[in-house]
Amino acid sequence: MRKPERNIAAAQRKVSRRSLLIGAGQVGFAGMLLARMRFLQVDEADKYRLLAEENRINIRLIPPARGQIFDRSGTPIALNEPSYRIVLVPEDAGDIQDSISRLSMLIELDAEDLNRAMIEIERSPPFLPITLADRVSWEAVAKVAANATALPGISPDVGLSRRYPLHEDFAHAIGYVGPISDYDLERIENPDQLLRIPRFQIGKVGVESKLEDTLRGRAGTKSVEVNAVGRVMRELDRQEGESGADLQLTLDHKLQTYVRKRLGEESASVVVMDVENGDIRSIVSSPGFDPNLFVRGISVSEYAKLRDNERRPLASKAVQDAYPPGSTFKMITALAGLENGVIDSTDTVYCPGYMEISDRKFSCWKKVGHGSMDLNTSLRESCDVYYYDLALQVGIEKITEMARLFGLGERHDIPMSAISEGLTPTKEWKRTYRDAEWVIGDSANAAIGQGYVLASPLQLAVMTARLATGRKVTPRLVSRIGDQEQPSGAGGDLGLNPDNLRQIQRGMFAVSNHRKGSAYSSRIEDTEMRMAGKTGTAQVRSTIVDNAEVPWEQRDHALFVAFAPYENPKYAVAVVVEHGGGGSSTAAPIARDVMLQALFEGTPPLEAYPEKDWDTIRERQEQIDRFDERPDTGERDQA
């Protein structure tokens, strides 16, 4: 590696020149740093020294008011109420333990709250206020304010807290808010500053959770000067936040309350839908719970009581549970047959009480058989054999296709938690998920809504609304966000032959209004309001049992779907009573009562019912009016 000596020397001279240039640049930059230092430390010193020495700047968040939720008539369902609490700002307190022990001499402090507060003090930035006591009385606020000088860093604070005035009526529909947890924070990307406030309330389930971002609003900030013990001396700057948007729901609080009372302690769910525009007028899962319990954090024992109840009060059964739809599925099978030209409404099938399919005996629920059945009578009397026969002719793919057209197997888009997709099986599905080939018996079972088919009460209501109108009605729960009207769920034509649809509707009408109809006893007498429906019974066990003889949890689920008035449909109703026995005996009366309540927008006249039922109906209405004599948990929230 020899290099001419001259070149090296020249290169080194260049290195020297450029090095000096670099050095000059570095020194120049340092000079600029020095100038900046002088500006901050000498020229601006007075300003900063004042800020630092006499008072310190403290930036505080102004939490926004959470959007409130109203029903369709403007009745509040979720609102904000002022609540008083005692907070501590660690950086202002000095000796935290000392401050707290002095406070405990003034007002009563809960040991559990204090433990939690100590953990939060460890983990939060020192400028964030930590709640020591929540929902305190005016008296306590006054005591703390009067002794402010002896309690450095501690001050009373007024905040807003969520309240659900209608208690359990809307528990599942709108859900509840609760204090943010570590788990919540982990799941959120780029959490808002607000969420770092310990125990900040966020939506946990239901509308409160799904529309959290809309409801929460945006935090404002204020810069305040605080003195050595943390008292606010003066506000320097304020950036206003933005309140969360109010929501208006399509739900009707009177109907919602009625439905909950009507269901009583049954483990059941009901969906009432406007067939015109898909507005959900009522969506109830029973039994319910009081969402107010969750707002401040529910106690372990209260939570265990809800969780361990065999009727599952926490489950939002109307949307999250999928049941075999049973005979309510027969309209779909029948339409698949009609639309594909496989059958005609006048074709008859002889029902001897069973049918043999590939050496297996598929029974009809009526062991002695229905005799000769056509489309109308098969729906009316819910003959199974007719649909076994139909299934063999149409095939599962066509049935599934029709089911999907009616919104089964589809996750409907409403802001509620854990919405079930249900199941509309295909051969492909069984191969993938059950690792077995589809057999003809599977089609027969599917045809009567058993086997693999699953649907949620919400899906059944949508299906019924579509059967009533022939349009692709989609459900809507929120009608307005802020002042923005949400799109209607009216939907376009399904593209079905109107005559075929008419045949199905007539069959449903016969179910409720023909003397031999399976739901004749739960008919509506008022000729203006007559109902068309379909009963269903979903087997919980694989063998047919006598529901009166087995324990509650082994009884069949009772289902009923209906729309009314028959001539000019207004509402669709779906009812599922878990382990309720038969659809006609348990679910249909509920559906009829709810339907009348919706149609009359309140208590219907007795004349709407069949005359022989008047006594029992009157008695039940009185019972429902008395239902409200329950402990009102709201009083306790007030403290």
Next chain:
Amino acid sequence: MSYLEYRMKSVPTGWKKLLHLHWPLILILTAIAAIGFMMLYSVAGGSFTPWSEAQIQRFGIGIAAMMIVAMTPIWFWRNMSVLAFVFSLALLVFVEFFGSTGMGAQRWIDLGFMRLQPSEVAKIALVMLLAAYYDWLPVTKTSRPLWVIVPVLIILVPTAMVLRQPDLGTALLLMIAGGTVMFAAGVHWAYFASVIAAGAGAIAAVFESRGTSWQLLENYQYRRIDTFLNPASDPLGAGYHITQSKIALGSGGWTGRGFMQGTQTRLNFLPEKHTDFIFTTLAEEFGFLGASSLLMLYILVIVFCLFAALRMTDRFSSLLVIGISMTFFLFFAVNMSMVMGLAPVVGVPLPLVSYGGSAMLVLLAAFGLVQSAHVHRPR
């Protein structure tokens, strides 16, 4: 130059080397570190634990490492430079898979007694390799495009790896330090002009791309830029640091509040008070005089390095010393700009003062190279 060429001139050997060390430089480095010990003692509320004591021990280890490096002939280090660079790349790959992450950037390897940040090693190894490259390259080829592409690639490889971590601050530091060595080596100025023009274009592109499908930076990086341009937009996040840091600095005035008397930093306003924001404590407690004195000491280090480099006769030595002094300069210039609200908060420590073993050890080892070049200079 080969070993033999060195031997032909008079180079100190044996214990005589000790006499030829750049003692003033060692003295200044120790003074700077001592300021660090003092400030760490102060922010701990007047206690050697948990920071000051550990920092003193690391400084001791660092000085020992510096001596060992200094006593080893500079031609040995020149021959080691390719190996050092490959080793630093291996470390970067290693952290990519096995490293721990803190604060969303800057990965490290936990060695038990300290956390090693491979990006620190890469800074020095890069400068070494570039200096060795220009020492090897015939001078006449310096500005030929083909021979300019090679060092550019050498710079881009570690830069890209650091960027993946993602540590934008260190990536920029690597590029500037590498560029400085190329500039000092005499690469034609037109190359630098075009790179600066392209850089300006890239910055424009970065801002243009925001919110589009081809967004170039991570969202958090845009937010840091936002906070830098308008600290009020995030008053409780990064903007909080800058606001509080300025208050602490400003309240120091001419002479400061006195040792251990700073209220702003001691009252936990600043979470990084013992690392990246330690300068605010110094500025608050010793005022403009204290803060500018530290700046003067840093400048003295740079000036000593520069003068030492001017007296070196081989290209490797002088380019290496210039590159290391630039790296050192970037550390304190960026850190001070950051705490004074002139640059975004990028997480660069104040060299030899901030608490942290990795940066201290690597920097002292780098000054060992400077010493080695100084000692083994033919005279």
